[in-house]
Amino acid sequence: MMVDLSSSLWVLCTLSALVPAWTQQDPQPTNRSPNQSSGLKFRLAGFPRKHNEGRIEVFYNQEWGTICDDDFTMENAHILCRHLGFTEATGWTHSAKYGKGIGRIWLDNMICSGSEKSISDCNSRGWGNSDCTHEEDAGVICKDERIPGYVEPNTIETEQRQVEEIRLRPVIASAKNRLPINEGILEIKHRDAWEQVCDEGWSQTNSHVVCGMLGFPSEKKFNKNFYKLYLDKQKPSFRLHSVKCAGTEVHLSLCPLEFYKVNNSVSCQNGAPVVVSCTIGPVFTGSGAPGQTAMKKKKVVQQQQREGIIRLKGGARPGEGRVEILKNGQWGTVCDDRWDLHAASVVCRELGFGSAKEALTGARMGQGMGPIHMNEVRCSGNEKSLFDCQYKNITQEDCKHSEDSSVKCNIPYMGYEATIRLAGGRSLHEGRVEVLWGPRGEERWGLICGNGWGTKEAAVVCQQLGLGFVSTALQIRIVGGRTQFEGRVEVKLGTSWGYLCSDGWTTKEAMVACRQLGLGYSLHAVTETWYWDASNVTEMILSGVRCSGSEMSLQQCYNHRTVSCKNTGTRHAAGVICSETASDLVLHAALVQETAYIEDRPLHMLYCAAEENCLSSTARNANWPYGHRRLLRFSSQIHNTGRADFRPKAGRHSWVWHECHGHYHSMDIFTNYDLLTSNGTKVAEGHKASFCLEDSECQELVSKRYECANFGEQGITVGCWDLYRHDIDCQWIDITDVKPGNYILQVVINPNSEVAESDFTNNAMKCNCKYDGHRIWVHNCHIGDALSEEANKRFEQYRGQLNNQIQ
Incomplete structure (x- = not known):
């Protein structure tokens, strides 16, 4: 099946120099390629983007193609990973886990012993002789360890990967900033420094792609005059220009773009840094919750009339899960035939998240029950709803729930929000109001000006501290466990860490703790933690925690105003064992x-x-x-x-x-x-x-x-x-x-x-x-x-x- 190149993220991992797909040029072999004489080159492609795993592709006879997963083994993966400059493989994937490739399927029924120096020495059906489709494209997972002496080629594609980390830098530090930061100057990280993008030719579709990467459903207008006055006083350092996105890309690196040379003093002479403003999905404004559909009530009523509601089920975190749609009054699933990043992104944006990180097939988020409403969904990526895409109505016999489709969406980075806390008080419920503000890596706490401070403003702060907002003011961590997924729960109030009383600590409270830590679900709510290694924390600072189970953080749960615990001592501190998977x-x-x-x-x-x-x-x-x-x-x-x-x-x-x-x-x-x-x-x-x-x-x-x-x-x-x-x-x-x-x-x-x-x-x-x-x-x-x-x-x-x- 032919798919648009924007449905995959291309990653050059090793010996080949993959140039941007829009140039339609073949990569040139490097001096270190063991297959230089045969013209073979290798690369990893697909999504999600990682430097050591992906769909394996081979350049043969002046054309890039894939390898079929028939008879694929770890021995095959070892040889391919060595071609890519890694020491060995740790796994391989089948059924186009990283997305379907395009063009030729060069190898099928490839069988290697593991000792071959090149895949050309392995047995196969021969180059280009295959009975597979791209739904059977193989992938490899290489050990993140390079062959001694290997030097990654310095190519244009290695520069392209610098686009992977972007941020919006706000220009005003204000307690009124919305959560999270959704407007500011677009910056790209390069060699531990953040640099700007020239706005010459910058379009709304470019902003749409950027917002999707940052976890926002769409772009919006902003006050250009305000930013012009600010930017006229700045001396920006430009890195990127000539960005030409179609608007359907899931990542900025998929768009045609060009880089300025380092220290280019004449870059962007007639332009200014790009400013982007994005809309915030309801889940992250306090009007929604992970277990609820991310739509306002009016929109829900409107969509119920046409039965066009979508939800995600079975995901461990906000923005991920099995796709379910409401049709004929009943919720059902979507079959994964032809399921790709375009369709997944339409779902993500419709629910108030950003573009899709992954389009998962094979019921990766668990199997649904009831009807299967859609099959062979085909979206361009511009649709407002999955119901606007082309699809087939099917019966249960055409698809099984083992083929249910799932998504993982980009969500806003919640670590540099304009978060508030109370400091200096005698208890959790009083103190000086402080605001955490700033871009990623440069967060700082500051004060709110007291001029005009009244009951209404204080009420808003109290609401934000306790209900409806994702806040990191009440920080938690787990310590002492054998793995990162288990341990005693410790809470930070002000500058001090302390433990929680385990009285009444149940699965519901533990679920919220695991969710806040980004560790999925609670496997066990532990009420005695004496067998875990002790830290230097000996003081109990929180008790009486009671949650419904749907909260985003423990701060949103009820707790005692003053510490009161039946069983004292760290032996009875609350603990958790978290897991990324759970039963249903x-x-x-x-x-x-x-x-x-x-x-x-x-x-x-x-x-x-x-x-x-x-x-x-x-x-x-x-x-x-x-x-x-x-x-x-x-x-x-x-x-x-x-x-x-x-x-x-x-x-x-x-x-x-x-x-x-x-x-x-x-x-x-x-x-x-x-x-x-x-x-x-x-x-x-x-x-x-x-x-x-x-x-x-x-x-x-x-x-x-x-x-x-x-x-x-x-x-x-x-x-x-x-x-x-x-x-x-x-x-x-x-x-x-x-x-x-x-x-x-x-x-x-x-x-x-x-x-x-x-x-x-x-x-x-x-x-x-x-x-x-x-x-x-x-x-x-x-x-x-x-x-x-x-x-x-x-x-x-x-x-x-x-x-x-x-x-």
């Missing part, structure tokens, strides 16, 4: 609807269930063993669609043996079953301990790992599901005392959030339920976040309807 449990709603029925079960068959507290409280007063209990029974099939296995929080040593059922319970409560009235009052309930968490069935090519027989390991593997049949004890709700009427059947998995998941919003399932005293009708079962707001509203309205006489 989802109930198969349709199966509940298909299997629901009523059973009148004799009491003499319920002794075991009564022992495990699976009946309503009135069962204690029944005339045992005579009579019966009326049970609403159904099957539940719980899928793990995440990126990590679901494991019980408690270790095997603390599992409880239940003689009645002959197995161990690994969690006190695994699922809650409730019957609710029209106003949400609970009229009947049930619960299921995880008395046998195991892999009942798995997807194709996925092997079962967990089985509870013989005190085996318990859990649910990624791609597998645990099936509780309707005829298993406690797989019911005791409705003996329930009167006829309309109800809601609700099932909640992992209700106490004891085990970390990437998404807790899909843990609840609801069904409409009509009971006439003899029969029951269960319909419209769906996961809590599976429908549009309008569909959920109609569902909720049903609860208030009067009971209809059933014919």
Whole structure:
């Protein structure tokens, strides 16, 4: 398939000198190429941009081409990495992980022993003889260690890579600066110095690309006269000029551009430094959150009318996740056929982020549930919405959820925001207001002028310190762990570091800490940290931290005004074990609807269930063993669609043996079953301990790992599901005392959030339920976040309807 060059980021890593793609010139061989006589040259291409990994491309017969992943091995990768100037390979990739190349596929079924000096000595089908497509392009990951004596060629492309780090330098230090910095003079880092770009010929499309790189959805107008007065007094140092972007590029280095020579005294004589102003996405202005769609309410209503809402699911950080779209009132996924950076960037910008860093395929952010709405999406990159791109409507048979598409978007750099803090006070809630301001690497704290300072201004500061803003004023770190992903949580207030009290420290608080640290999800919320190496921090400075789990930092959570902790000492300091992946449990709603029925079960068959507290409280007063209990029974099939296995929080040593059922319970409560009235009052309930968490069935090519027989390991593997049949004890709700009427059947998995998941919003399932005293009708079962707001509203309205006489 042919793709536009702007969909990939080209990186010259070694022996070849890759010139900008727009010149259409072939790179010249270097003096150090081992294949000089044969004309072979090698380079890494694709995205994400890294100097030691990417799609492997070879220059043969005056043309660049790719290598097919058929029969590809580590031995192949070792030889190719040596061609690129690295000592060896640490891995290789298949299925065009770094994007699809263009042009010829030069080699297929290449088989090397590892001792060859050149890939031309390896066995293959021959140059240009291939039955592959570019969807099978191979990539390599080289060890970041150069061959002794290797010198990277000094070419125009090595200069081009200097564009990778850019920033906007604001010209006024003001407490009113928005978060984060989104307007200023465009600067490019070169040899530890920041230099400017000449604005001669600078266009709006150039600004659009820059804003996308910096994590902003689009560019906007600014006061040119203000900057002219400022820039007339400056002596800028120019590095770049003649930038000509189309506006669809995901990186400035993909645009045609030219560099000034160092110390060029006549550069940009008729111009001035480029100034760029970008719009800020709602997530970073306090009007949104990572788990919510990044749109304002008015826009949501407008898009709901045309069912054009997009969201990201399963990502460990803001701006990344599985792409899901709302269509026909139901959320569904996008198949990854033809999925590329253009389409991914349209999604990112639509959600209020910048351009895409990666367009991921193969359900890299976990598999979705429900319908697959789109396939073969083709975008130019200029579209305002993914729905404006060309795509195919498909059925479930055309694509599988193992082919769900995902994205990683550029987000604003949050380390040099105009952040505020309180300093010098007697507690966390009082003190002198200070502002952190400045560009990356040059941040500094300063004071706010007190002239005109009043109650309203102070209220704004208090709101920013506690709610709605991503703030680094309350800094945290983890220390003492064996890896960067674990340790005791320490907090910095003013100039002092201290630890947190672990009273009430749960998965929710630990989730926020891991998110603030950029380490993904919380695998464990640790309440005793004595076994980690101690630091010189001995003072507790924060306690009573309570979070909902969706906050961006611990500063946005509730905490005690004064330190109060039941267990003192660093032994009981709060700690975390973070992970970039997590499980995600989802109930198969349709199966509940298909299997629901009523059973009148004799009491003499319920002794075991009564022992495990699976009946309503009135069962204690029944005339045992005579009579019966009326049970609403159904099957539940719980899928793990995440990126990590679901494991019980408690270790095997603390599992409880239940003689009645002959197995161990690994969690006190695994699922809650409730019957609710029209106003949400609970009229009947049930619960299921995880008395046998195991892999009942798995997807194709996925092997079962967990089985509870013989005190085996318990859990649910990624791609597998645990099936509780309707005829298993406690797989019911005791409705003996329930009167006829309309109800809601609700099932909640992992209700106490004891085990970390990437998404807790899909843990609840609801069904409409009509009971006439003899029969029951269960319909419209769906996961809590599976429908549009309008569909959920109609569902909720049903609860208030009067009971209809059933014919």
